[in-house]
Amino acid sequence: MLTVAELNAIRDRVRKQLSIREPHDRLIIGVGTVGIAAGAREVMAAAMQEVSERNLDMVVVGEDLAVSADQMPVVKFVTVNGEETVYTKVTAAKMREIVQSLEAQVGTLPNA
Numbered sequence: 001m002l003t004v005a006e007l008n009a010i011r012d013r014v015r016k017q018l019s020i021r022e023p024h025d026r027l028i029i030g031v032g033t034v035g036i037a038a039g040a041r042e043v044m045a046a047a048m049q050e051v052s053e054r055n056l057d058m059v060v061v062g063e064d065l066a067v068s069a070d071q072m073p074v075v076k077f078v079t080v081n082g083e084e085t086v087y088t089k090v091t092a093a094k095m096r097e098i099v100q101s102l103e104a105q106v107g108t109l110p111n112a
Contacts, residue, residue: 024059025106027051027099030074032064038072039091046092047075050099058106077102 002010029035029044040062047060067074071088075095078084087098 024057025080025102026078027058027060027102028065028076028078029060029062030065030067030072030076031062034069035065035072035074038069040073042092043073043075043090043095046095047099050096054099054103056099056103056106058102079105 027047029040029047031040031044044060044062050056051058051060065074065076067086067088073090075087075090075098076084077087077098087094090098
C-alpha cells in the first residue's frame, strides 16, 4: 500500500511528463551526423541541464537540421506562435547563455 506522500510524488511526476504534450516553446538541437561531429551532444546536454535547473517551460529536442557543416552545431528556438530564431556555431557555454537570455521570455513551469 502506497502512502499519501508517495502517491503525490507519482502524481507530480506524471503531470510533468504529460505537460510535454501541450504546446511549448522548443529548443531544437541539430543532432545529425555532422552536428554530432561538431559537438551537438555537449550542446544538448548543456541545454537540458540549464532548462532543468531553471525549471523553464520549454522542451529540448534533437532533430537533423539541414544547415551547412560550417554552421554546426546549430540550435533553433521556436515559440508557441511559430517564430523561429536560429543560433549557429553554438558551444556548451554559448548554449547556457542562450537559455539564460530566453528565461524571461518562456517563464517557468507551474506547480514546481
